[in-house]
Amino acid sequence: xxxxxxxxxxxxxxxxxxxxxxxxxxxxxxxxxxxxxxxxxxxxxxxxxxxxxxxxxxxxxxxxxxxxxxxxxxxxxxxxxxxxxxxxxxxxxxxxxxxxxxxxxxxxxxxxxxxxxxxxxxxxxxxxxxxxxxxxxxxx
Amino acid sequence: xxxxxxxxxxxxxxxxxxxxxxxxxxxxxxxxxxxxxxxxxxxxxxxxxxxxxxxxxxxxxxxxxxxxxxxxxxxxxxxxxxxxxxxxxxxxxxxxxxxxxxxxxxxxxxxxxxxxxxxxxxxxxxxxxxxxxxxxxxxxxxxxxxxxxxxxxxxxxxxxxxxxxxxxxxxxxxxxxxxxxxxxxxxxxxxxxxxxxxxxxxxxxxxxxxxxxxxxxxxxxxxxxxxxxxxxxxxxxxxxxxxxxxxxxxxxxxxxxxxxxxxxxxxxxxxxxxxxxxxxxxxxxxxxxxxxxxxxxxxxxxxxxxxxxxxxxxxxxxxxxxxxxxxxxxxxxxxxxxxxxxxxxxxxxxxxxxxxxxxxxxxxxxxxxxxxxxxxxxxxxxxxxxxxxxxxxxxxxxxxxxxxxx
Numbered sequence: 001x002x003x004x005x006x007x008x009x010x011x012x013x014x015x016x017x018x019x020x021x022x023x024x025x026x027x028x029x030x031x032x033x034x035x036x037x038x039x040x041x042x043x044x045x046x047x048x049x050x051x052x053x054x055x056x057x058x059x060x061x062x063x064x065x066x067x068x069x070x071x072x073x074x075x076x077x078x079x080x081x082x083x084x085x086x087x088x089x090x091x092x093x094x095x096x097x098x099x100x101x102x103x104x105x106x107x108x109x110x111x112x113x114x115x116x117x118x119x120x121x122x123x124x125x126x127x128x129x130x131x132x133x134x135x136x137x138x139x140x
Numbered sequence: 141x142x143x144x145x146x147x148x149x150x151x152x153x154x155x156x157x158x159x160x161x162x163x164x165x166x167x168x169x170x171x172x173x174x175x176x177x178x179x180x181x182x183x184x185x186x187x188x189x190x191x192x193x194x195x196x197x198x199x200x201x202x203x204x205x206x207x208x209x210x211x212x213x214x215x216x217x218x219x220x221x222x223x224x225x226x227x228x229x230x231x232x233x234x235x236x237x238x239x240x241x242x243x244x245x246x247x248x249x250x251x252x253x254x255x256x257x258x259x260x261x262x263x264x265x266x267x268x269x270x271x272x273x274x275x276x277x278x279x280x281x282x283x284x285x286x287x288x289x290x291x292x293x294x295x296x297x298x299x300x301x302x303x304x305x306x307x308x309x310x311x312x313x314x315x316x317x318x319x320x321x322x323x324x325x326x327x328x329x330x331x332x333x334x335x336x337x338x339x340x341x342x343x344x345x346x347x348x349x350x351x352x353x354x355x356x357x358x359x360x361x362x363x364x365x366x367x368x369x370x371x372x373x374x375x376x377x378x379x380x381x382x383x384x385x386x387x388x389x390x391x392x393x394x395x396x397x398x399x400x401x402x403x404x405x406x407x408x409x410x411x412x413x414x415x416x417x418x419x420x421x422x423x424x425x426x427x428x429x430x431x432x433x434x435x436x437x438x439x440x441x442x443x444x445x446x447x448x449x450x451x452x453x454x455x456x457x458x459x460x461x462x463x464x465x466x467x468x469x470x471x472x473x474x475x476x477x478x479x480x481x482x483x484x485x486x487x488x489x490x491x492x493x494x495x496x497x498x499x500x501x502x503x504x505x506x507x508x509x510x511x512x513x514x515x516x517x518x519x520x521x522x523x524x525x526x527x528x529x530x531x532x533x534x535x536x537x538x539x540x541x542x543x544x545x546x
Binding site for chain 1: 449450457477488489492524525529538544
């Protein structure tokens with residue numbers, strides 16, 4: 001099976017590889033997939049709490065070339081988007097951009113799930129943070 | 141400077157040796173006769189060439205020429221042996237003993253017989269090195285067992301089974317022993333007498349011969365093995381396999397066997413050295429690499445490694461100028477990782493991370509050095525990109541993580 005030129009490009013020159021420092025404020029982390037399935041994606045989004053805009057993104061992926069390309073592409077796609085827009089991203093747009101064949105559609109689904117998981121994590125951490133703030137206020 | 145791309149997937153297929161091509165060429169044009177034509181020189185010429193090839197093949201495995209039946213390849217040989225025995229001996233029994241790491245041509249032939257209600261099959265497990273235990277074979281035999289089918293050496297992990305021991309058990313129990321020896325013939329000494337093999341499948345394209353031709357050895361004496369033909373027609377090959385003989389292909393198979401017999405000993409030494417160099421070079425430079433298969437009882441040119449935290453297909457993509465293969469699900473049509481590696485009791489994750497290097501006659505030391513460099517640098521790059529590697533380095537036990545797989 002030949003890879004599309006866009007998959008090869010993202011695989012060879014992946015965008016935004018890496019990790020934000022652990023527990024950095026305003027970062028949501030989504031880890032989806034499982035090692036025994038051959039795919040694990042970690043997507044991190046840095047989201048401005050004032051306006052809900054995704055300011056930066058990082059990924060690390062264990063998986064085939066299409067999985068790596070899907071996550072790399074997603075980091076580019078979400079940057080500058082509002083949370084609501086990012087949540088609305090469908091895997092089909094990843095399939096289309098990267099020309100993924102049918103057997104690789106699960107890679108795009110995983111990338112879509114990673115966005116949702118990262119945003120859910122960011123929201124959860126925000127709620128926890130504000131709960132701590134309220135608790136401190138009550139105590140004071 | 142090495143010439144790219146490098147072919148290091150010689151378990152999948154091999155290039156045709158130029159000496160084999162030379163031997164074959166006349167049989168496409170001036171010597172094109174049908175070996176079954178009994179009444180003219182064209183037919184005689186073809187028949188003579190086929191007889192010579194039969195002799196060359198028989199000599200390599202210590203058989204008699206008339207015990208060699210030509211087929212289209214090892215898949216057909218396996219089908220013919222397994223289905224042919226079960227059909228012929230159906231009044232005697234219907235039980236087959238095989239093992240879980242057999243080639244699909246064997247496993248699926250067994251499954252087809254099971255589905256049709258024509259056989260019951262025992263699939264023996266293998267140990268962590270991929271080796272079947274002869275005692276398990278002995279224990280699995282019942283009074284209904286008509287066939288044991290165990291491969292000589294595994295195509296993925298290169299593990300060589302204790303064939304002579306299994307052959308002795310088969311003799312003792314009076315059960316026919318079929319051996320898929322596709323990866324072993326021409327690579328290591330195979331002797332149907334010493335090994336007690338009654339039926340043996342072999343293929344030309346794994347031993348520097350052409351694709352589309354193979355053979356089935358069928359023992360004629362001690363015991364005389366009978367099979368029911370699976371192809372109806374002109375009654376070629378003593379009634380066991382109808383169809384006009386692929387004379388040029390058969391000449392190629394014969395020549396390939398002749399060359400293998402002459403050069404196997406030196407070639408095995410050379411390939412073992414190259415393989416060991418590749419293995420040592422990779423283990424020196426990378427941590428968390430695991431050998432799949434038997435450390436010593438393995439084919440000379442075989443090296444199957446799992447590179448933890450790196451998915452196999454992505455590694456193949458990264459070393460795109462090197463042709464090797466992977467047990468990763470992503471390289472299979474079924475999206476399941478290699479059933480052979482999984483049968484070793486290896487974690488699925490490591491099955492996804494497995495790469496098979498298959499060294500062959502035309503690989504050089506320079507190529508081994510190049511492949512070592514490419515593999516090591518690409519594994520490092522992919523590990524820097526791997527969340528699993530990051531977690532492992534942070535001391536997280538990957539088995540304790542609750543992975544979201546929905």
